[in-house]
Amino acid sequence: MKLVQRAAWGARPSRYDLAYIASTEGVKVHYEGTYVPKSLADPDAHGACAGRMRDLQASHLANRTEDYSDIAYNAVVCPHGYCFEGRGLHRKTGANGNSRLNAEDYAVCAMLGASGLVVPPDAMLDGLVDAITWLRNSGGAGGRLGGHRDGFATQCPGSRLYEWVQSGAPRPDGSGLPLPGGGAEKGAGPARYRVTIGGLAYGYGATGAHVTAVGEALVDGGFGRHYKTGPGPRWTDADTLNYQAFQLAMGYTGTAPHQDADGVPGEVSLHQLLGYLPGKKTTSSAPPYPGRSAFVLGKSNPAVTVLDGGLVRKGYTRHRAGAKYVPGPLFSENCRRNVADFQRATPALAGDPDGCPGPLTWRLLLS
Ligand SMILES: [Zn+2]
Ligand SMILES: [Zn+2]
Known part of the structure; x- marks a missing residue:
């Protein structure tokens, strides 16, 4: 993805500290909704996009009715497919209409208007898919995808973008939007590798009473919503997804395979969940501490x-x-x-x- 971080587009600091969120149900798509000049989509006009970001942020900071702490969106995508970091990952948006909706979903905005530039260029659609994938894989966004108008009375994100969202937000080349936690482009699903901690295996396919113990601890902690049956002695995708919810709640980040919140246990998170580390050995394989x-x-x-x-x-x-x-x-x-x-x-x-x-x-x- 073509990510433009805050410093690179000249963002001003947030007025207040932004609320941390470990995860969301999903992502809502927005558009600017005002007039956006068609010329912004010219191939050589990308130089103007950072300035447009600064203007957007300034207009939100100046909005005393909403009393925004920062630009309201988590990310903004320009007609050239660049994803500008707004509030960014793990920050509650201010754009979805009310505080419940803001806590439920991230907000991604397209530099698209209600007049002028109203048809999203292909590069913009690619950039939107990149932004949604980024929020899913690194920001703990779940698989829900909607438009601002879902659950709130507004025209946003406009009819063309809304139809695209309704059709599953495909890339212009027809490839699909990856599932949350997929990491790879075409929906790889939850992480399916195993780790060994204290001589015992954890992760997809691992089997034993220690797996049941993890599942029961997850249920006890309120992280059991992905179990249709069980928990049981064989580690399934449901165990991975529940463990991931626990990791995200502990403040771990990154939901792609081999990232910290991918749903496969590490020693520290396992200890936090169970209060002890199971296994034959009570100490790990680290060499003795030298003092x-x-x-x-x-x-x-x-x-x-x-x-x-x-x-x-x-x-x-x-x-x-x-x-x-x-x-x-x-x-x-x-x-x-x-x-x-x-x-x-x-x-x-x-x-x-x-x-x-x-x-x-x-x-x-x-x-
Ligand atoms: Zn909107
Ligand atoms: Zn641009």
């Missing part, structure tokens, strides 16, 4: 190389001296900052992200 004295800034210790290996495997290598983060025995400031990133991203550790590995950081990073 805090192994991690002194500017000092070398073999344990730091082991620690670095965990940072590289888990992808926490943003702070580095060159193009690539290279494991080594020196406990550098870059290493400390990468550990802090991992701690911030791990709910059990986020309370004290000081970058100094304690026993739990060591175990979670290396298991």
Whole structure:
């Protein structure tokens, strides 16, 4: 997708903090509904689209009746198929008409008018599919798709876009809209890989009493709505979808396979759900914790190389001296900052992200 982030189009900051939402039922499609010049769709007119975003945001911030904190939409798609980040992922929209509707669905707006540019160009339809897919795969949007007029008295998103939504929002080449959590373009469905935690398998097809225990804990926690039967000892797509709802509620993000909220357990989320980690071994396979004295800034210790290996495997290598983060025995400031990133991203550790590995950081990073 051609994503234009807020900084790239010159967004002003939100006036108030925007409300966090873990997930939505789906996405509602909007149009600007005013006059949009046909010339905006000219192939060489894309340079004007960022300015149009700034104008949209300014008009929403100036609207004292609605008292918007920011541009109302989560994303806006221009005639050239670029997806401009509005409020973005996991932020409640202000565009759907009332607070219930705003909490239920994300809002994506097309730069399409009630006069002037009224026929969505093909690139715009592709961009809308990209935006919806982005909200589903990374923002926890469910499979519902509607127009602003569904459930609210308005003409939005106009007859042409509404018919397109009603027909399932196909791409102009005829390919379908992917299902939520699909990741791949043509509806791959829920994640179907397995992980092993404490010697036990979890994920699609895994079998055992420990799978039933997870299902029962999900039901107890209010995350059982995808079960038609069960929960039972064989892990099905329903287990994955229920587990995903639990992950999203815990603040995990990213619903495509192998992302944090894809419905396949990780050690931390499983511990949060059950209050303990099942398995033959009570400790993980991490090597023994070497003690805090192994991690002194500017000092070398073999344990730091082991620690670095965990940072590289888990992808926490943003702070580095060159193009690539290279494991080594020196406990550098870059290493400390990468550990802090991992701690911030791990709910059990986020309370004290000081970058100094304690026993739990060591175990979670290396298991
Ligand atoms: Zn609308
Ligand atoms: Zn454009």
